[in-house]
Each structure stands twice: as structure tokens, then as C-alpha cells.
Amino acid sequence: MTYSVTVRDHIMIAHSLTGETFGPAQRLHGATFVVDATFRAEALDGEGVVVDIGLASEAVRGILSSLSYRNLDDEPAFAGVNTTTERLCGVIADRLVAALREGALGHARLSGIAVTLHESHIAWASYEVAL
Amino acid sequence: MTYSVTVRDHIMIAHSLTGETFGPAQRLHGATFVVDATFRAEALDGEGVVVDIGLASEAVRGILSSLSYRNLDDEPAFAGVNTTTERLCGVIADRLVAALREGALGHARLSGIAVTLHESHIAWASYEVAL
Amino acid sequence: MTYSVTVRDHIMIAHSLTGETFGPAQRLHGATFVVDATFRAEALDGEGVVVDIGLASEAVRGILSSLSYRNLDDEPAFAGVNTTTERLCGVIADRLVAALREGALGHARLSGIAVTLHESHIAWASYEVAL
Amino acid sequence: MTYSVTVRDHIMIAHSLTGETFGPAQRLHGATFVVDATFRAEALDGEGVVVDIGLASEAVRGILSSLSYRNLDDEPAFAGVNTTTERLCGVIADRLVAALREGALGHARLSGIAVTLHESHIAWASYEVAL
Amino acid sequence: MTYSVTVRDHIMIAHSLTGETFGPAQRLHGATFVVDATFRAEALDGEGVVVDIGLASEAVRGILSSLSYRNLDDEPAFAGVNTTTERLCGVIADRLVAALREGALGHARLSGIAVTLHESHIAWASYEVAL
């Protein structure tokens, strides 16, 4: 028995990917990532929610603001790693877990967080972590 | 190894939410909920299906008819609880489980039911129950 | 030769519709309207845009804020008229035209405005006005 | 902790379904199936990916080419079984597992494969297998 | 100044296309067509609508029922012509015009009808007629 709530937002970034398997994506290019952040809980709280959706949206927005409208190749946080779609899912999810632990999501008792990034109408990636 | 089948339908309801965290949604307002009902099974039946999709669609439609075009604040079934998106997912899923137990889904041997309600293009909720 | 730019937002409202043809929608119910506001121009300005998308989004948001999380049956602006999806398209478009005339969209030289409201995954309405 | 990557493609097929519960779908008709193939892994490889998305897309395309623009009623592979949406999910997923085992997905260390087929805007089916 | 209302439905058909340019689509195959039927008017009626959406949906459903779950190659109405996506748009729109003229859409004073058929997530066609 699991409840979940998902909010959608997006980022627009530049980056390049290192490794021959990336073909033309080795060149500096960019992406819009439509971001779905999912919060799971085994029960609803007294108000009937998984998480305060206002706080959740704000937490997502804050994390995305630190990534958006940037060239990720220049971000120290990503030095030496490829900012693939699946890696960025993990990064955003981990930061949401940190936000949860710092109390930014209020009293929510979550059992999991998942993040999906849609890079186009034909490709997306996800990362899911149990709490 | 799990198969699933999902059918989509929708409801249009009025309601208000109690609690300061809901902000302007404390006022009487409304929502279209696009409803995805998912039926899971570990194997297909002799005809190659998880569930008779005609029966499944009808069961969903019947449950949604009892909710749609109503002010949920006036429904006795929801007295004293917030009709949040996640709560309504649970309510609809529970009624589908009851329908299954009453035979409304035929001989389907389901291992789970999930219900997702999309409240807008940027927010949705789900509830999943194992059977 | 026409350029256009569209931004998407949404409102969540309660209302009822008067007239036998509306069937169950005569009862108090509600809707999420996903709102697409389109701005048309015959040429781009010096910066290469139809309209400052920041100003446009803000204008749309402002107009929608005055409608959202409300019971439209109680709004004086709609006394005696049905707040059908197509009527609300017209109302929002007219308010965008007024915003344009008051300078809220900057120096944009628009040739038309269109507004589409999606009431569900299977129904939507639009209104288009030439300027 | 699971990562996944999904690619979307499609097939257009004719078929008929045997059994009274299928109603008018017992007649020869057809479908576009929009196909989402999902690859899961518990960790990213050295390049930061779940699977080489080029290889994955090619493997999906190859499997779909052997199904698309055909009358499935005439395909020996489906003699005596109904080519329901859920069955086709299983068939495509099994062929992806075979492709993985033959090395067609490179060095990917997958923990699961899932396939979803959308048969319309209101119905879809999935099949998921752990590896 | 134009208002419009659109309703969505779908058909699932088999067919083949004649002519070398169709490549593999010369073989018997099939399609799901997600159908958007748009009704335009220059003004709203006394109830605030372009057309009675109940009547419109029923008229669309009736026309689609005569096409769906069929092999269009066997339909006398299409003898000697290719049932391409664009042609089917025209056929459905023309039948909606006929339905309008027979009074099936009530008193609606329409200025145009448009029909869009989505054959996949990457291709669609439309037909528009002024009245």
C-alpha cells in the first residue's frame, strides 16, 4: 500500500558528454529536461496528504534553480563525470533526500523518492530511492 | 514478472480543503481528475488478457459516476476528511478492489491495483495496493 | 507569415451550468482548465521575439489568479451567464487584450491573441481574436 | 536504488482477437502501438549510463521492424494465441532480454526490462521482468 | 473572432495503401487513429456554447462506429482510393457536415469544422472546411 504525489517542473541546460558511444552528443549541445519529482508514503498524514505540495514544489524549484540556465560542463559539482539524463535524476533525487532530512518538506514521513527527467518526446530516465 | 493493463477516464468535481497549508485551495474550487486505473496480474488468462477490458472500463466508469459532477464537500462518504488527490486515489482503488471481490471484473486473478489521478499538467497522485 | 508564442498555465475552479442540455453538469462541480495563451505577430522585434515571454507569462498568471481557486457561480463578473469552457476562453483572451493595451506586454506589436482551455484529456475549447 | 532509461518507438499492425469478450475486436482491425522500452540497472556504468542508448534504440527498432506493417494473424509466431496488447508487451520484452543475452546491448548490467504499449489515448498495457 | 470546441475519440482499423511510395505500408497493417473533431462558431449561443457537446460527441461517436474495428480495404465506401490519414480526416469532416445539415448537432450555427487524426506520437493529419 503506497501513496505518491508527483510535481512537474523543468530545467534548460548546456553540456557535453565524454565517450565515443555518445556520438554527436560529445559536442557542446543542450537539453530541456522536464522533471517529475515523486514522493512516496505508506500512509497519509492528518490532513490527508503525502507531503505539503507547496513545500515539495518549492524544494524542487530550489534544487532546479541551481542547475538551470547553466553550462553543466562548468559546474564544479560535475567535474569528471558525465551529466547524463540518468545521472541528473540521481543528483536531483539525492538533493531532495537531503532537503527532506533538513526539514524542508515539513513533517512528511516518506518511504521513497523518485525523479524522472524527460529529455525529449522519445527518451527519458528515472532514479528511485527507498527511504 | 508482471503484466498490467490501464484504462483512462475522468471526473469533474468541486471541493474545498481544510488546513492552512492548503492556502487558496481552502476556498471552494474544483478539479478535473484524469483517472488511470491499472490492473496487475502475474500471468495472462486463456484469452491472453490481464482482465476483460470491457468489464474493467465499466467498473471504473461506475465508480467514477458516483463521484463526478458533484461537490465532494456534500458527500457523506467524505465527511470530516480532506478529499485530496492522493486520498481520492485510495478511495477509487479500494472501490475497485471491492468490485473485483464482488465479481464485477469476471474471473481476473489480479495481483495488484493502482490508481493515478492527474489534477493538472504539473501535478498528479497515485495509490497502489497489492492483492 | 505569422509567428506565435504560447505559454501554458492552469486554473482550478468550481461552477455549475444552467440549462437542461448540460445534464449532470447543472450540479455544482468543478474543473481544472489547462490554459494555453497564444500571442501572434507578423514580425519579430529587435531581440528576436514575438513578446517578452516573462511579461506574457506574468500577465497570464495575473489574470488566472483572479479566477482560480474560486466558485465562479459567486463571481459578479459572471452573473447571469454560463461559465462554459468556450466563454472562459473569450474572457481570458479579452483580459489579455486589455493587458496589452495597458502596456503590460511591453512594446509587443501583436496581430492576434488566442486562448485554449483544456477541460479534460478528451475536450477543449478555444477563442481567437485578431488585433 | 534503481536507475532506468526509456526509449519510445511505435508499430502499426493488423490483427483480430478470438473470444466473445472481445466484441467488435473479433473482426480484423488494427492498431498503432506506441512502445516504451525501459531498461533498469542498480548502478551506472563508467560513462554514467544505464545502457548505451544508441544500442538500446537499435535493438528496439530491430524487434519492432519484425512486427510492424504486418497482419499479426498471419505470423507463425502468434499461431493459436491472441495478440493482445499485454501479450505483445511480453513478446517484445522477452526479445529484448534475448538481445541483451546475445550482447546486443553491449556491457549493460541490467536488473530489469519493462515494455509498455499504448494502444490509444485511453488504454495501455505493460510487462515487467526482473533479470 | 472565432470560438471552437474540440472533442477527442478514436478508431482502430486495418488497411493497406497502394503505391510504391508507401513502402512497407503497402502490406496489410493497421492503425489507431486518435480523432479530434473541432467545431467553430463566430459567436456563442444563448447557453454560452458553440455546440451542444453531448450532441457533438454522439455525432462523432456514430461516425467513428461505422469505421472502427474494420478492415477499410473491404469497405465499399473506400473502393479504389487510399485510406490515408489525410483522406480519413476529410471523410470524417464531410460526414460531420452532413450530420450538421441533418440537424444532428441541434441549432448550432457553425462557421467551420476541422478533423485531426493522430496516427502515432510522431505523425498526424488534419482537414478543415469553412461552412
Add this chain to the structure above:
Amino acid sequence: MTYSVTVRDHIMIAHSLTGETFGPAQRLHGATFVVDATFRAEALDGEGVVVDIGLASEAVRGILSSLSYRNLDDEPAFAGVNTTTERLCGVIADRLVAALREGALGHARLSGIAVTLHESHIAWASYEVAL
């Protein structure tokens, strides 16, 4: 009376925009543009189509290949102009018109071409030209 056919594809690019109104988008960032190319005609040809969809898709793919996986700030074709979403719509449409005139679309007798670029789930732009 107009027929149209649309095909969807996409590009992934880096760029920056010059001008204070662009706010954070003045920094080097990027976008996925989901591209819808629409071909209009007043009548169908002998095979029942607006345009050979194979040729049309190939023409679109060719034009997009020359833009995708690039930093548009480095492209001589865009020196001194902002590569806004609306401008890129115009550029792609103009190149499709040129392709048509060079015979790349076969014998199609088109009355118009339109191009829409979706930059996210909440913003898109279009350009339409009559022929």
C-alpha cells in the same frame, strides 16, 4: 478546404540569448526543441496524400541534423541574431520551403508550411508561411 500533414522530430542545442529581458537565459544554456513540421495543401494528390511523408520526414531530418548537437552561438548562420524559439521556427520553415523548391518533397503542391518548436511542457512557438 485545407488538408495538412505533420511530422514530429527533435533537436538538442546549446545557446545563449542577448538582451536584459532574457534574464538567466543570457547565460549559456540549452534546449530540447520538439519540432512539428506541418505541410498544407488544398487538395490530395492521386495517391491520396498531401506530401510523400517519407520525403517530408527525410527533409525535416536533414535540416534538423544541421542544427542539432551544436552550440548555436558558434554557428555563422546565426551571427548577430538571437536564436529564440520563434526565430528557429522561421529558420526551419524557410529551409523547408527551399527544400520544396529544390524538389526534395517530390511533386507536392503545397499551400503552406508551418513549424512549431516546443521548448518545454509549458512553452512553444510557431511560424507559418503561405506558399
